[in-house]
């Protein structure tokens with residue numbers, strides 16, 4: 492007879508774990524705190540659900556689970572995810588390697604997962620938030636439920652977008668079971684800056700390179716469409732580096748960023764460019780002289796920062812001022828004071844410390860206890876990597892839980908570390 496498994500959390504990780512475990516012969520019950528499963532999926536990829544990526548590998552992931560992610564993705568990589576979704580009825584399309592449902596509807600991904608839960612005869616309890624998991628005499632007992640389970644899969648998510656149900660309570664459950672939690676910080680989010688000049692350029696979107704420095708040391712760099720806001724920096728390149736800023740700020744380190752508005756230029760090519768332009772139009776007033784290089788609002792800001800008047804003739808600008816302007820185009824410096832909060836972050840960096848989780852996603856402390864998805868200290872970059880991790884780790888945990896006959900044994904431990 493198959494083992495009885497409880498999956499806690501009906502997000503992409505929990506649903507995949509449940510489906511995989513049921514397919515492997517287990518009797519599965521899925522508990523979801525919300526009144527329906529998969530709420531967060533609906534807001535992914537701007538409602539289109541970028542569920543995976545053709546470029547896959549551990550290099551796109553961070554956290555103590557980077558090595559674990561590498562192993563899991565070797566078995567449950569992009570090809571596995573494509574096959575899984577095709578098998579449950581989804582047509583898939585690729586936009587330059589970024590994978591989406593052909594319908595462009597996240598709701599279609601969720602529907603197909605829900606139908607498969609039914610097809611696999613998985614018992615789904617919605618509106619049932621689990622407050623405690625108690626291992627006792629080789630079984631697991633859940634509060635507020637009386638059923639005994641052979642194995643439990645914790646797939647409660649992290650604490651990003653808490654309005655979707657993942658509010659960090661899964662970390663408390665894991666802590667109660669003796670697991671260490673790497674302090675959660677927001678990731679894939681905007682960065683807040685000290686300087687007030689951002690108000691002048693709010694709303695601008697432009698191609699830029701953003702380089703992050705922690706205690707003056709270059710830590711990450713990304714190029715792409717930058718979005719300037721009244722409080723600082725946003726857009727995909729900023730999201731990609733945000734987890735490094737968040738972690739460093741949580742550790743009370745000084746974080747700065749350099750934003751280059753001419754990412755194809757270096758100091759020399761930039762100087763040459765302005766020299767040539769000056770030779771061609773020396774009589775132009777500076778506001779006119781600089782028109783057409785980058786967004787106007789940025790030009791106005793850079794002129795101000797360089798201390799050059801907009802109506803000054805180009806030929807009259809001193810060489811040192813030109814040099815200052817050149818430097819500013821290549822990189823304004825800004826101090827990062829904070830990130831946006833969990834309510835405006837796409838994922839959470841941190842979570843269950845993966846040094847305490849085995850390759851089959853089972854707890855090294857409590858046999859029969861498994862983890863899947865964002866509850867673990869694994870965070871991917873933008874581009875379908877976090878959903879891929881949810882599906883892959885869910886499948887691995889579901890399969891391992893169904894195939895093992897482990898017993899729950901309590902061990903000491905639990906707590907937080909950064």
Ligand SMILES: Cc1cc2nc3c(=O)[nH]c(=O)nc-3n(C[C@H](O)[C@H](O)[C@H](O)COP(=O)(O)OP(=O)(O)OC[C@H]3O[C@@H](n4cnc5c(N)ncnc54)[C@H](O)[C@@H]3O)c2cc1C
Nearest residue numbers: 500502503504524535536621648656657864865875877878
């Ligand atoms: C706006 C937004 C856009 C995103 N876009 C993308 C994208 O395009 N591509 C991508 O790869 N990633 C994207 N992500 C990230 C991705 O959605 C998450 O990484 C992924 O959903 C994590 O899956 P999960 O199953 O681990 O957790 P979650 O999706 O957070 O699901 C956890 C579930 O567990 C339930 N739960 C929690 N505690 C309990 C409990 N005690 N008892 C019962 N149930 C409980 C919650 O209600 C929730 O339904 C996006 C995230 C956001 C917020």
